[in-house]
Amino acid sequence: MDLAAVFILEILYSIAVLVLISAGLAVVFGMMRVINLAHGEFMMMGGYATIVAVKAGVNVYVAMLIVAPLAVGLIGLVVERLVIRFLYGRLVDTMLATWGLSLAFTGAAVMIFGNTTTGVSTPIEGFTLGAYQINGYNFFIIIVSILLLVASYIVLRGTRLGLVARGTMQSADMASALGYSPDRVYMTTFFVGSALAGLAGGVLAPLVGLVPTWGTLYIAKAFITVISGGASIVLGLLSSATVFGLVSQTFTFLSGPVIGEVALLVAAIVLLRLLPQGITGRFFKGRL
Amino acid sequence: MDRSALRDAPWVVAAGIVVMFAAPLILNFYTLTLLVIYGMLALSLGLIWGFGGILCFGQAAFYGLGAYAYAISAANIGESTVPMLLAIAIPFVFAFLLGAMMFYGRLTDVYMGVITLVVTLIFFRFMNTTAGPEYQIGQARLGGYNGIPGYQTLNVPGDASAYIWDESLYYTCFVILLVVYVLVRLLLASPFGRIAVAIRENENRVELMGYDARLRKSVLFAIGGGIAGLAGALYASWAEIVTPGLFSLGQSAEIIIWCIVGGLGTLVGPVLGAAVLGYLKFALGQQTAVDNVLVMGLILVVVVLVLPRGVVPSLITAFSRSSRRRGPGSRRRRGPRGARADG
Numbered sequence: 279m280d281l282a283a284v285f286i287l288e289i290l291y292s293i294a295v296l297v298l299i300s301a302g303l304a305v306v307f308g309m310m311r312v313i314n315l316a317h318g319e320f321m322m323m324g325g326y327a328t329i330v331a332v333k334a335g336v337n338v339y340v341a342m343l344i345v346a347p348l349a350v351g352l353i354g355l356v357v358e359r360l361v362i363r364f365l366y367g368r369l370v371d372t373m374l375a376t377w378g379l380s381l382a383f384t385g386a387a388v389m390i391f392g393n394t395t396t397g398v399s400t401p402i403e404g405f406t407l408g409a410y411q412i413n414g415y416n417f418f419i420i421i422v423s424i425l426l427l428v429a430s431y432i433v434l435r436g437t438r439l440g441l442v443a444r445g446t447m448q449s450a451d452m453a454s455a456l457g458y459s460p461d462r463v464y465m466t467t468f469f470v471g472s473a474l475a476g477l478a479g480g481v482l483a484p485l486v487g488l489v490p491t492w493g494t495l496y497i498a499k500a501f502i503t504v505i506s507g508g509a510s511i512v513l514g515l516l517s518s519a520t521v522f523g524l525v526s527q528t529f530t531f532l533s534g535p536v537i538g539e540v541a542l543l544v545a546a547i548v549l550l551r552l553l554p555q556g557i558t559g560r561f562f563k564g565r566l
Numbered sequence: 567m568d569r570s571a572l573r574d575a576p577w578v579v580a581a582g583i584v585v586m587f588a589a590p591l592i593l594n595f596y597t598l599t600l601l602v603i604y605g606m607l608a609l610s611l612g613l614i615w616g617f618g619g620i621l622c623f624g625q626a627a628f629y630g631l632g633a634y635a636y637a638i639s640a641a642n643i644g645e646s647t648v649p650m651l652l653a654i655a656i657p658f659v660f661a662f663l664l665g666a667m668m669f670y671g672r673l674t675d676v677y678m679g680v681i682t683l684v685v686t687l688i689f690f691r692f693m694n695t696t697a698g699p700e701y702q703i704g705q706a707r708l709g710g711y712n713g714i715p716g717y718q719t720l721n722v723p724g725d726a727s728a729y730i731w732d733e734s735l736y737y738t739c740f741v742i743l744l745v746v747y748v749l750v751r752l753l754l755a756s757p758f759g760r761i762a763v764a765i766r767e768n769e770n771r772v773e774l775m776g777y778d779a780r781l782r783k784s785v786l787f788a789i790g791g792g793i794a795g796l797a798g799a800l801y802a803s804w805a806e807i808v809t810p811g812l813f814s815l816g817q818s819a820e821i822i823i824w825c826i827v828g829g830l831g832t833l834v835g836p837v838l839g840a841a842v843l844g845y846l847k848f849a850l851g852q853q854t855a856v857d858n859v860l861v862m863g864l865i866l867v868v869v870v871l872v873l874p875r876g877v878v879p880s881l882i883t884a885f886s887r888s889s890r891r892r893g894p895g896s897r898r899r900r901g902p903r904g905a906r907a908d909g
Contacts, residue, residue: 365871369675369676370675370676370679374826374866375866375867375870375871377819377822378863378864378866378867378870380863381819381859381860382859382860382867384860385857385859385860385863386857388857388860389857389860494815498683498815501680501683502680505676505680536692539691540688543684543688544688546680546684547681547684547685550671550673550677550681551671551673551681554671554672554677
């Protein structure tokens with residue numbers, strides 16, 4: 279019984295992590311068809327922002343929930359103005375340019391922070407469930423992910439901003455004809471996407487030792503989750519994160535973390551082969 | 567066979583031979599050999615991406631596969647001829663199967679990118695876990711992240727004790743590169759190559775004319791995989807150790823950067839891109855002031871923004887434009903894309 283509870287928690291946790299790390303990428307991809315391969319490095323910068331802020335005496339929750347997203351969002355804004363905006367509509371070129379950015383950010387982080395591992399301690403203590411020790415921070419991550427999904431749904435569905443954003447997503451020309459500047463919508467979207475990456479980095483930072491190459495651990499997973507989810511932001515993210523979280527955690531449980539990860543990757547290949555437009559390209563088409 | 571497409575090839579080969587003998591005056595053989603191997607690796611991606619329109623984010627998978635195939639079989643056989651052939655054949659077959667899976671599934675650019683990237687990652691993760699003694703193929707222990715050292719390096723076919731190394735390895739690699747270049751040129755001038763380029767331009771139209779684009783793309787992809795595997799085998803012979811790092815994301819990124827910077831739609835561009843950037847990385851690695859990853863990243867960003875077609879095609883366009891302005895007798899580049907040079 280305890281084992282089952284632990285198992286379910288672990289699955290929820292791994293789904294939550296996938297949602298968290300992919301949300302920013304999904305927003306940018308879903309809205310503008312831009313793949314930001316520097317997403318992992320945005321997360322890395324969010325992590326560093328958190329750690330620097332905590333060491334400067336800021337409360338750890340403030341640091342990861344406010345400082346990290348803001349800092350990375352602003353960096354994202356600069357990146358959008360300097361690089362991305364020249365490349366809209368050229369999917370492959372944006373991928374390559376952002377890949378270049380990711381390398382540049384990694385290199386810059388090495389020069390600033392050095393190749394050493396830094397970290398902050400987890401603010402929530404663990405507890406025991408029957409015979410098992412559970413990391414209390416996992417609950418925090420699950421809750422943050424749920425809030426994130428609900429909030430994105432509400433913003434996209436219920437607010438004027440979301441309406442304009444969705445309109446631009448469907449037809450930039452039409453939105454432009456109606457007096458909304460796609461340029462500004464894209465800029466805002468990229469800001470939000472970067473901020474979400476920063477948030478993910480900040481929230482995950484206490485769990486790991488942060489190194490400049492930290493981003494590369496996540497970019498592939500986030501990339502896979504978003505592409506497999508398809509164009510719908512919330513549903514796509516949720517469905518592909520659920521599939522992959524379930525697969526990877528089940529295999530991790532059966533034979534270890536590396537096999538779990540390989541199973542996730544294999545699942546992605548099979549999924550994309552069967553559903554070349556992603557899950558929401560086939561099911562829930564046109565929904566959020 | 568389109569003979570005009572082969573027009574430039576003799577000049578390129580001649581220039582290559584000059585470079586082959588001139589380069590050792592500047593650099594040592596050890597570094598040069600690596601640059602030549604990089605050139606071959608870039609050529610493999612330049613072929614499938616620049617001429618087939620297939621964006622492969624995981625060319626490193628075939629490179630690493632070739633290197634591992636060579637190392638494992640050389641450790642078992644103790645002579646380099648068969649391992650060399652295996653190092654081409656195994657990535658070729660693997661690339662064909664992978665390509666067929668993708669192309670018959672009608673996957674396009676970004677989805678294809680994900681799959682090839684994922685395959686590379688799977689290799690990387692898997693090879694990193696093979697440290698235990700149970701992972702052994704014949705005499706070769708896979709060795710996890712430590713890699714496989716101590717196998718037979720390249721030797722004169724038939725004589726296992728006549729090692730090809732240092733100076734002779736450099737010349738061997740360079741000659742192999744030139745041979746591969748000529749073969750690829752011939753392939754591209756053949757009907758198969760012409761159709762491959764047509765598929766790049768408009769796949770639907772080619773299919774309407776009755777060609778099976780899926781099969782052709784799979785074959786082209788496999789040829790690229792085989793060349794990358796050959797580069798991997800030569801690398802294995804040069805480095806005398808193969809490690810999972812061959813499959814890493816960074817390695818894949820570098821190959822793409824070489825092609826982008828050198829220029830797509832040419833064969834010489836990627837090779838030059840690889841050699842120049844490979845050397846730059848080596849030179850930057852010698853000092854500590856600037857991180858070389860930072861420089862590579864910035865180069866990629868700037869080239870994508872400013873010279874989206876890459877350095878060599880842009881130079882050719884500029885050159886042919888200026889010579890055309892000078893009056894009649896200048897050669898015009900064919901085709902609506904004009905600048906798709908064939909160097």
